Amino acid sequence: MPGDILSVDNLRKHFPTKEGVVRAVDGVSFSIAPGETFGLVGESGSGKTTTAQCIIGMYPPTSGDIWFKGERINAAFDRRPKHVKGDLRIVFQDPGSSLNPKRTIKQILSVPLQVHRIGSRRGRLARMKALLDMVELPADEYLYKHPQAIGGGERQMVALARALATNPSLVLLDEPTSALDVSVQAKIINLLIRLQKELDLTYLFITHDLSLMRNIATRVAIMYLGKLCEIAPTAEFFESPVHPYTRMLLSSIPVVSDEEEALKPRKVLSTGEIPSPVNVPPGCGFQSRCPEAADVCRRVDPEMVEVSRSHQVRCHRERRPDRAGHAEASVLHEREERLC
Ligand SMILES: Nc1ncnc2c1ncn2[C@@H]1O[C@H](COP(=O)(O)OP(=O)(O)OP(=O)(O)O)[C@@H](O)[C@H]1O
Numbered sequence: 455m456p457g458d459i460l461s462v463d464n465l466r467k468h469f470p471t472k473e474g475v476v477r478a479v480d481g482v483s484f485s486i487a488p489g490e491t492f493g494l495v496g497e498s499g500s501g502k503t504t505t506a507q508c509i510i511g512m513y514p515p516t517s518g519d520i521w522f523k524g525e526r527i528n529a530a531f532d533r534r535p536k537h538v539k540g541d542l543r544i545v546f547q548d549p550g551s552s553l554n555p556k557r558t559i560k561q562i563l564s565v566p567l568q569v570h571r572i573g574s575r576r577g578r579l580a581r582m583k584a585l586l587d588m589v590e591l592p593a594d595e596y597l598y599k600h601p602q603a604i605g606g607g608e609r610q611m612v613a614l615a616r617a618l619a620t621n622p623s624l625v626l627l628d629e630p631t632s633a634l635d636v637s638v639q640a641k642i643i644n645l646l647i648r649l650q651k652e653l654d655l656t657y658l659f660i661t662h663d664l665s666l667m668r669n670i671a672t673r674v675a676i677m678y679l680g681k682l683c684e685i686a687p688t689a690e691f692f693e694s695p696v697h698p699y700t701r702m703l704l705s706s707i708p709v710v711s712d713e714e715e716a717l718k719p720r721k722v723l724s725t726g727e728i729p730s731p732v733n734v735p736p737g738c739g740f741q742s743r744c745p746e747a748a749d750v751c752r753r754v755d756p757e758m759v760e761v762s763r764s765h766q767v768r769c770h771r772e773r774r775p776d777r778a779g780h781a782e783a784s785v786l787h788e789r790e791e792r793l794c
């Protein structure tokens with residue numbers, strides 16, 4: 455859509471392997487507006503990281519398009535214009551392996567500044583100190599340390615400072631807290647929220663922790679076996695989930711109060727494992743685990759349909775006659791609200 459910072463259009467990334475073709479990402483479309491935190495959630499192996507790797511240019515897509523601020527950026531990272539590389543950055547899950555242990559933090563932070571020719575020599579030192587200050591690490595103490603001399607949370611703060619060095623608009627966060635202790639996770643999340651406000655950042659936040667999304671995401675998308683099953687604004691996502699898989703994930707989130715328990719969707723039982731992306735079953739990818747699967751689900755892969763203007767779901771259930779009235783009513787409510 456015009457005005458979106460990122461649009462991913464029917465993205466596919468297939469990996470040919472000895473066992474067969476891995477359909478890691480298999481027709482994914484979504485857009486992110488400036489200032490959003492778009493949560494991409496899914497179980498292990500659903501294709502979240504591969505989606506981010508295509509967006510950042512680590513892999514060229516098998517097919518489909520990636521648009522950033524109106525510019526098509528399908529090319530691999532090395533062939534992308536410098537302004538795109540600086541404006542679109544990524545923070546990986548494991549800061550241990552993404553930071554070179556042989557370099558000091560000063561050397562690590564100086565790389566993006568040199569590559570993007572930001573500041574004079576003296577200006578760069580001031581910028582590195584400001585970056586550490588931004589991520590709440592005292593510069594004098596940390597600038598000359600090596601990554602292995604600091605904790606996991608602090609390493610992730612350095613990785614974030616490195617990503618922010620070029621003043622990006624969009625930061626891809628691939629499970630930025632999942633390798634960390636719970637107390638450190640909260641600190642990083644609060645830091646991300648504060649920095650987003652202060653620096654006008656947009657986030658694509660990848661996680662398998664759905665409960666994390668409630669407080670941080672503006673919209674949530676659920677990924678399953680290389681495809682998106684549901685996209686909705688956060689409040690609507692948690693209050694009126696539609697896809698049986700989403701309801702299954704929500705019903706298994708641990709809660710702390712009876713009030714929260716009452717808000718949870720009725721327990722949806724599911725059996726089985728996520729199928730291999732090499733042997734994707736015919737029909738809907740979720741049908742082998744879906745408690746509501748009908749005959750059509752085993753034959754035809756459903757298309758993404760609108761539950762309302764901002765809420766999409768990929769499930770035959772939405773097309774069945776008993777659901778048609780519900781979908782129509784939602785669209786009407788939306789339309790009336792827009793006319794107010
Ligand atoms: N380079 C590759 N070659 C072959 N298969 C790959 C490659 N990269 C990823 N895959 C496969 O693609 C699928 C999706 O992987 P991906 O890492 O994107 O999942 P994920 O959702 O990020 O999982 P996790 O939550 O564990 O990080 C998996 O089955 C994975 O084994």
Ligand SMILES: [Mg+2]
Pocket residue numbers: 502503504
């Ligand atoms: Mg991953």
